[in-house]
Amino acid sequence: MCGVFGVATARGRKLSLDEQACVAMCDLLAHRGPDASGSMHAGHVALAHRRLTLLDAVGGTQPFRSTGASPRVILAWNGQIYNHLEIRRALAAEGAVFHTRSDTETLATLLSLRGIDGLRALRGMYAIAAWFVDSDELVLARDPLGIVPMFYSEIPVAGGGCELAFASEARAVISHPSFRLEPDFESVASFLEMPRRTFGARTLYRGLSALEAGEVRRYALAGDRLRCMWSGREIPSLAPTSCTLNDAAWLVREAVTESVEAHLAADSPVCTLLSGGIDSTIIASIARASNSNLMTFAAGSDTDAARPDSDLFMARRVAHMLGSDHHEILISGEQFVVAWERLITEGSHPLATPNEVAIALLSNAVRPHAKAALTGEGADELFGGYGAPLEATLAWIDSSSGHDPQSAADFYRTAFGWAPRALVPELFNSETVAKFGNHRGDRDNDPLGELLLDACRDAGDLSSIDAHLAVQRRVNLVNLLERLNLSLMRGSVEGRVPFADVRVLDAAMRA
Template sequence: MCGIAGWVSFDEDPRRQVPVIERMTASLALRGPDASGVWCGPYAALGHRRLAVLDLEGGVQPMTAGPEGAEVVLSYSGEVYNHDELRTELRRRGHDFRTRSDTEVVLRAYQEWGDALTERLEGMYAFAIWDSERQRLLLVRDRLGVKPLHWARTPGGLVFGSEPKALFAHPAVRPRVDADGLRAAYSLLFSTGPTLWSGVREVEPGGITVLDRGGVTERRYWLLEARPHTDGPEETVEEVRRRLDRAARAQLAADVPRCTLLSGGLDSTVLTALLADELRLREGPEARLRSYAVDYSDQAERFTGDVLRTGHDTPYATEAGAFIGTDHSTVVLDPRALLDPEHRAAVVAARDSPIGVGDMDTSLYLLFGEIARHSTVALSGEAADEVFGGYPWFHSPRALAADTFPWLLVTGDEAAMPLHPDLADTLAIGAFQRDTYRDALAAVPHLDGESPVQHRQREMQHLSLTRWLRQLLHRKDRLSMAQGLEVRVPYCDHRLVEYAFSTPWELQSSDGREKSLLRAVGTGLAPHSVLHRAKNHYPATHHPDYNSGLQDMARDALGAHGGTVRDLVDERAVKPCLDTDPAQLEWGDRLRLERVVDLALWLGHHRPELVL
């Protein structure tokens, strides 16, 4: 896992501006604390920051192949899990290898198959290939968009980077935000392509962006499809088990210490059990996989349920760890530590965005920092809810009947930020959400003859996988990489996603509740209490001292640092949240305050030019 950056210009020679690529690369130092490198040629400059995971001695980047003047140059981030199989095939085709790294496999695969290499890669990745002979830049992103990749046009070409901050280190790209950017951010629709930042785009998940002398082209090499499903109930469960097991086994490979994120929910427990079994097969019956959970020092005494949380995680995580036989640890955080200004600022800087979830972001960042002291790779149960229909909106008559994105019933734009009335009129977020929803539904693939129930559930699953999941993957990538930790997500294996998406809803909900298929797979892998536990979201603190401190931070954001903040925020809507007894502050009101604080931090860190 790493950070990549670079630029191509057909109007100037990057070799005369080496400090530019060095600054761009240095901006991603947290993503790659182990090594740094740059390559410069007549029209292109590529940079790389490395977090060494495979072939620690080899795999140095940017990596080149071919004769001088006609090099193919690669800067690569991520993991290709089938690199051993591809290396074997490429050797049969005459390629020699200098390293054991998956990086070199990607480079040789491009030499052999060109852009068609994307059809053969399995994993999470974002990479750039400069083909010197063809004077052509290729940007590629994995199918589900686990790893980020941003780019922007310049007068003479294009700049790119894992994160927008790398682009802003280039003199041709300024941190500028217009109404379209704020509309995209605060509408909570989680599109890809255009971003919050004016002129900055993401390579689409499953997408390719190409720059040559003819200009820029974008296309998709993978889209989620609906396919006929012919397996019966038992065959379906067995096939899901086979695909998940294959993904878990492949993603355990690393030359550094590994662990899992074990919350005590169904998703992480089933995954951890499969990984622990595989580790014992590889290293012997005494091998123990590390697992981690997060908790707050007051949670056992103060937990209160809300719209997203049904119970205290720690007892379930501890039981699951004992049942599976992991070396389990609970990272216990003091709720007051979540108010530390340095922690909050680090989180906002990592995100490059004012949109987050407050204390849940800060606690995840601190959890990752603690894990990174012992492990370099962590495996997570992210995406199981999207793949297997785990969210309440898959089962709520109100959500199924609603003519909008289902998560907006829980987290609408007024919760994202009570916008200043003048700005709210300009952004017209409600109309934007309605128009975007219609476009999103039009992109959902269907099969002829679907029942109304199947038709609607297909829409819900597609919206969840192609939109809601994107912000969760963004959150996990940014906060983990800011701590030098690689997080892998086996439930995002595209073969598993494709199979589950095409499985009829009656099999997805065969026991009358969420995640029927995964629960069937988990029989024998998880304790009964976890297997039948209700869906629970990432924990939040309930300590009134945190609420009180947050209110103080929001007052400061609107006061001493609030000139621009007050231009964007409806203070009348925020004031009741500031005046509420901290012990009575509800989750939605607290989220409003979190967003005010993060907005002020974001403005202070990036100092964006606002064009509204």
């Protein structure tokens, strides 16, 4: 995993930031890429990069410039492409020549030869910024499941122009000298109702947007005005099929095993996070078959270490069974409070759940031993693993006479919100209400409601449990993956999620 920062404006203008300023803003992401850095500045486009080296330390330096006679692409991105060798072989058969082992070169060549249509060939996690030099277009893209975040803002600058700033974390974007720092209190109200940093494209800062899962934005830089010429989302929408229970079991087993093996690929050590639950146990057992020196890590409260029903206790048992090199991180109440405050300060956002603290502290313990960690996120949203929410959803399906998107969105809000919507205005103090209003949230400006309604509209037949799993992937999984990414990267560790993989999703839909 790495850190990306960039800024662009129309060709007829000059950026308000010089290269030194861009590098300084990218250095706010140094924890995402402590191993190397690079930058370029072309007057109206600048890209900067912080690198965590996991594959081809020499060949994957960024920003990366495509080679050959094909259209020129300069690339800065964050993530891993797990099928890059397949793509490389296909491009080589068409005459492409490669000079490194890096998936960065594969991606740059693919974009050069195929343009944004090439993104459909990717299997992996990514947030991409690519400048197509000859056509003077800038493309931002995020993987279909939303594993890797990307934030952006179109910022008015002195002289009447506008600059597009984008980065792997919000902090780098809002540090732009011309960004007007102001909370989006409608989103803050939604946060208090259902804690998360993003609601689709909306964030907790007014004027700051998040690239949505599967979204591609294409900006025209030629001329005297920055213009977004196209924006669209690639939504995984595989049609479910039926097969026997035995066939389904083998199909899923093969897909998950292959995915774990693909996610282990790296030049640096890769470990697994282990909770003792079924998801992380499956991943650790497959990884252990490929690596006799597998390291596993677990974290929890220091008061839970000996409790037989705790994650720590169960992880210890699984590690003993697998014979892994197991590490435990015990967190005291005092450590928790200190880390909570530090993460809020460094991340420029409130935390959504307490386990973000545990994951961040865990990453600090992992870093001396491994640069990447496999985790079990994604299994519940693909295979229906949330017991109580699933039962509540099935009850709604059985009892509801109308399975329209608005009714489904209202159900999700009522059933799974952390605070009743009517109570949210009471959580603002009088000073905030006097300055920004009551924010009781009508349907015209309701970030949470819009996210839920859009997810339900895109999910299909809401009398089917498969549609509700699609809603979980859009609403819950993206939030989980974002939290995992930001928390693990505090300690410079890449989180890899074998269940949140398009081929595993395909198997889940066909099983």
